[in-house]
Amino acid sequence: MKFDSSREMEDCNIFEVWENYKAALYLFILKRVKDQDMSKDILQEVLLKSYQYCSKGKTVVYLKSWLFKIAINTIVDHLKKENRHEELNGELIEEERSESLAGEASLYIKTLLKLLPDDYAKPLEMYDLENISQKEIAVKLNLSLTNTKTRIQRARTKLKELFLQCCDVSFSENGEMVSFDIKPHCKELQAEKARLEKIF
Structure with missing residues (x-):
């Protein structure tokens, strides 16, 4: 199926779009780490990472999907730090990477x-x-x-x-x-x- 190429590239001004996505991102994170405080920490880290990238004047392909991919990578990092390795099987990570937008x-x-x-x-x-x-x-x-x-x-x-x-x-x-x-x-x-x- 063809998609609208005019929507491929989006301006990377994270503070303009953050309000649209933060609730869905938080629930997405919470479902996977099952800890409210950790979920909030991860959410703030996602905001920081996305801001650091966007502040360089770069353009993002599929902004919403990009934010969820950052969330997935940050979740993986935090679970590793918590030694929750049993939750990091390769199949789960691959599934989350490919279906992050579907998760939202x-x-x-x-x-x-x-x-x-x-x-x-x-x-x-x-x-x-x-x-x-x-x-x-x-x-x-x-x-x-x-x-x-x-x-x-x-x-x-x-x-x-x-x-x-x-x-x-x-x-x-x-x-x-x-x-x-x-x-x-x-x-x-x-x-x-x-x-x-x-x-x-």
Whole structure:
């Protein structure tokens, strides 16, 4: 899929954009280090690192994704200092590096799920967010296993459609999401964004 090349390069004035991203960055960090004080320290370090880079007059490719990559690298550094090596397996680090922007987008999944019919939202929430097996979901919801799998698959499709309706999304040539912005008309996600920002 082609993406809008006019949006590839962004001015690197970090203090102008920091308010837009700091809440999502904080939650992204907190989910991984599970410590509020450490998360705040890491967040401040991300701000410092990004400012030091931007102060040299450089331009950033995909600003939002770039900030999350800085956050990932800083998380890794802090976990190493804390000797929490069991949380630093290569697969996890690689996954976080490649899906950092998707991690930010996932903050809004629960809000989007509320917009789906319950028949689709509930199985997907149980499977993806609560880590319940498809067999258990089938029993709990009194569905056949085949029906459960079908509903989860359709729910994912509907969720993706909702996300694309609510957000302006850009993709790289290899299909990876490189940026997303919530559209003004999507009141539910705008409200969730405002709620997240109030954390600070």
